[in-house]
Amino acid sequence: MTEAAPLTGGARPAEAALLEQRTGGRRPTPARGGGTAGGPPRRTGTLLGGLLRTARPKQWVKNSLVVAAPAAAGRLFSWPALTELALVFALFTACAAAVYLINDARDADADRAHPTKRCRPVAAGQVPVPVAYAVGGTLAVLAPAAAAWLTTPAVAALLTAYLGMQLAYCVSLKHVLVVDLVVVTTGFLMRAMVGGLALGIPLSRWFLITTGFGALFMVSAKRYSEAVQMAGAAGATRALLTEYTTGYLRFVWQLAAGVAVLGYCLWALEEGGVPHTSVLPWRQLSMVAFILAVLRYAVFADRGTAGEPEEVVLGDRALALIGVAWVAMYGLAVANW
Known part of the structure; x- marks a missing residue:
């Protein structure tokens, strides 16, 4: 008495032959990003590269709103103004990066079950969760401190308020109807306001x-x-x-x-x-x-x-x-x- 053919790998010879003909005898390649389709992705790359990707460079264009108020007031094209706005842009980018890092660390488990977010460096394992928390927390402390030292008190206060609001959003506010829309909108508005506050321009x-x-x-x-x-x-x-x-x-x-x-x-x-x-x-x-x-x-x-x-x-x-x-x-x- 012979054993039944195993179900895995295709029980019908015709289907097996057709599959072998289509693939040239090769095994199907894993899903893009590493791992198998539906499983957790495996990301390769440096830790620094993963941290940079988590900071969302594509989102930095939003921070160009810092020039909105100075442009509206006609005070954009002077060397002191451009220097101050470049500094404010960098500080706001650091604050936003801190929020992204902490958010991805908190949502790592949920992101692994998402069809696209599973490829984020923290969810994919390229950036360990403790490292994301540590770098995000460091940026969240240093950016407002640098603003208090290098810019006006109003800019430092606004950056601190932005961080507090966005971190509250990551923890709970993103689950509250309407409030989530208000918080994200206010983040854009703060970007547009900070340039005017840095140069003392009335809004x-x-x-x-x-x-x-x-x-x-x-x-x-x-x-x-x-x-x-x-x-x-x-x-x-x-x-x-x-x-x-x-x-x-x-x-x-x-x-x-x-x-x-x-x-x-x-x-x-x-x-x-x-x-x-x-x-x-x-x-x-x-x-x-x-x-x-x-x-x-x-x-x-x-x-x-x-x-x-x-x-x-x-x-x-x-x-x-x-x-x-x-x-x-x-x-x-x-x-x-």
Whole structure:
């Protein structure tokens, strides 16, 4: 009596022969990233490289918002201002990196079960969890201390508040409805405010309204896109999305877009009693580019493809060109040319 053929490896000879013919007798290669498909990935690389990846270099473009207030006030192009803003950019980047490191260390176990986050250096084992905590904690202490020593007390206070808010977000606030949207939006607003605080520039009401609601527009559009993409796959992404409805998130990004446009238009139409000598009314004309940019971004939000804001802006040629046109007109308006 002969033993039955094992079930693993294919019990039917025809299927086995077909598989061998397709693969040339080779075994199937493991899933990309190391390990087998569905299993924990195995990342190779240096510890320093893993720490750098965890600090999210692609996200650093968000910190360029530190130049927003100085640019709006026409105080961007001077050597002392540029030096101060470069320092503030570096300090804010260090604070954001601290938050990313601590967040990934806390979420390492959950990230290993996620289809894309499982490849993050901490989840993949390239950066040990204790190392991520240690480096993140060190940056969280040194960055505000350096700000207190090298910049103004207002900048140091804002960086400290940013760290406290973001760490609270990592621990609990990201699980609270609506509050999570407010916290992420406030992080963008703080980036836009810190440059003005560093140079002692008063922040106008229109600047704060446009920046704040513009950030809420992008944040809620991203959440809406995530909710649309995860429909029917509960638990595949952030758990809080299962408590939002797509209708509510659509309402939020539409409301925020409207208020941002209104705030910008009121700024552009307000002369403030200062006569202009420019060839064309660049301040008013910049409304056209700003509104076009919002409408173009809303196309991606409506489709449910508005992921990371920097990827949307840099990945769409039309939106990038509109952005360049807006920057040019805005700059001419500030310079009064």
